[in-house]
Amino acid sequence: MFLSKAIFPALICMVLFAIWDSERIVSPRTDNGRVHVVYWEKWTDTEQVAIQSVVDAFNSSQDKIHVDMLSIGDVGSKTLLAVAGGEPPDIAGLWGENIAQYADDHAVLPLEELCAEYGINEDRFIPVYWQMCNYNGHVYALPSAPHSTALHYNRTLFANAGLDPDKPPKTIEEMDSMAEHMTKSDAQGHIDVLGFLPAEPGDWGWGLGNIFGGKLWDGKSKITANSPENIRAYTWVASYSKKYGAQQLRSFRGGYGNDVTPQNAFMASKLGMELNGVWMSNYIHVAAPKLKWSAAPFPYPADRPDMANINYTNQDVFVIPRGAKHPKEAFAFLNFAESQKGMELLCMGQGKHTPLKNVSAGFWKNHPNPYIHLFTDLAYSKNDVTPPKMGIWPEYLAEMNNAFDQISLLQKTPKEALDIVQERMTEKWTEHLERLRARGEIH
């Protein structure tokens, strides 16, 4: 009887306790008088260790703010939902291509006033990285870990094919010819070693048109997916499927793991050359320390020498989500992270170059990537390719990846596939602009 009488009050107490406790957890803790800044970041493993060292350095550099960093999977969606729920973190680590979409959705705060207060401006950064943080006249993010890309090649496979490992290809035509020399397959067409594969590692299939001078939009209003330059680029992609067999290439690629693992085709010395980012040196050090490799600027078409030093530049960024409880304190941490000390600590740990113009002698000397100068120089290239600043970029990316798949499987000709993308994205872009107009964002 006592038990049944006690159940109701006990339930009420439990509910009240749960409400109080959840409030306590999310409320700013001010133990030791410090304000706690909550920071969600996507990185794990060695990359998390690198950012943690920046956080620790900041926390020990002063006694007013304490940054709590949490490694969060799928940080973009979770930040979005946390903003919608009114309990966002004070800082979130997103990707550069998120900025336009999150700004259009009012998910992130403009930072120009805080930047002005702390004296952070474009003079500090390599231009491409600062420009990526700007959208519609506002600064919505600050660079964290940037990257540029280059051709990585296996020196042993070069030598085995009778090629000079000190002479990487300069043009696309040279690269195709070298790839043929390196490729080994059996009588059934089963590939054992492949010289080059446009689909590997797959991160930049959307932008291969830029190598031939193409663009995905004119930067203002017009989608240009099916421009002659883009069609030419994807015809080059299809030429590999025609030469080596679409299914054989797919089977070869599917047989190996991603570029962080020893099962990766490049790490396993089964792929001679590939386009990859500055982080590759770190991965090679862990997954294939005995691999003999070099890096060089990615080749350009022989008739387009103006496209030399083409590379895909992107970066991870810090943002302050709308509704953050401590934007000023969060920015104090960002100010520290954007200092030479903070950035070099982070980028050295992650094996990347820094987004800052000023680099210390120690950074160059101690950096684990032997080609760090090359990657830094590439970031200054006039042929930097960055994801378009469009609110519909995730949809555009999905369409381009699908077109890439259809072309490399020879399901569609490059023109057919890109015409579909052109039509779909023109429609989506018009809808997006109408939506922004209806919300009063643009006129």
Add this chain to the structure above:
Amino acid sequence: MIGSQQTTRVRSVSRAESRAAMLFVGLWGFGFTIFLLYPLLASFYYSFCDYSVLRSPIWVGTANYHGLWKDEVFWTTIKNTATYAAMALPLGLLVALSLALLLNAKVPGMSLFRTIFFLPSLLPMVSLAILWLWVFNGEHGILNEVLRRLHINGPNWLGDPAWSKPTLALLAMWGTGNAMVIYLAGLQGVPLHLNEAANLDGAGWWAKTRHVTLPMLSPVIFFNLIMGIIDTLQVFSVPYVMFPNGTPARSTYFYTMYLFDNAFIYHKMGYACAMGWILFLTILGLTWMALKISDRHIYYGGN
């Protein structure tokens, strides 16, 4: 007098009991309203809005539904999901029923076999997906290695658009343990005297299965069919892990994956809500159709 006191006491006990019952039901009702009914109604409203989660929804009428009608990717995902369901649903029902019939045999050590066949369905599907990625690997996978030794050139299971959906349907068989257990429970309910009567009539194993076991099991088969329809139309986690973005060439891009992308990647929550409601009504319609069709073919004990 004593009788009246007893009545009063009974009434007060019964009042207390109803109060307690209402309390428990009330808590459930509270949870149901907040976490199910409200989101359900809100999603219906949002399906008529342009809604990015962070800004107030803007009423756009039937624009989302109209947009879906014109959206080629939407129709691709419907085609993919229907094709997958057409393969996985009958295969799943057949495999689960066959296993249950085999595991219902009276042989020693049967409980061990039942455990072995049920175990895979306890494993999280995402871990299974990672495992199957290597089993079905076209180049170095164990399945193709076995086929190679049998002088069969195995297909590129994961990379060939023609094989990606059958591969998913095949590995969905690992989740048939739950349906199998339900069949097994149903088989225990088949009256012994009917089988004995069939024995006296000289019926063999197949005749008994066809004329006694299956008709008696029909409500259970029907239940599994309904659950199967719901499961296969909502397939998400395994293809999401094994085939990111529905590769190759959107051959494994299923309805729920496109819904998820619209909601959380493209931030078009209104569009995603419209997709959710179409899926809900489709499942409701298919279930209703199955109920109608099954009226004539299902035998319930009380009939």
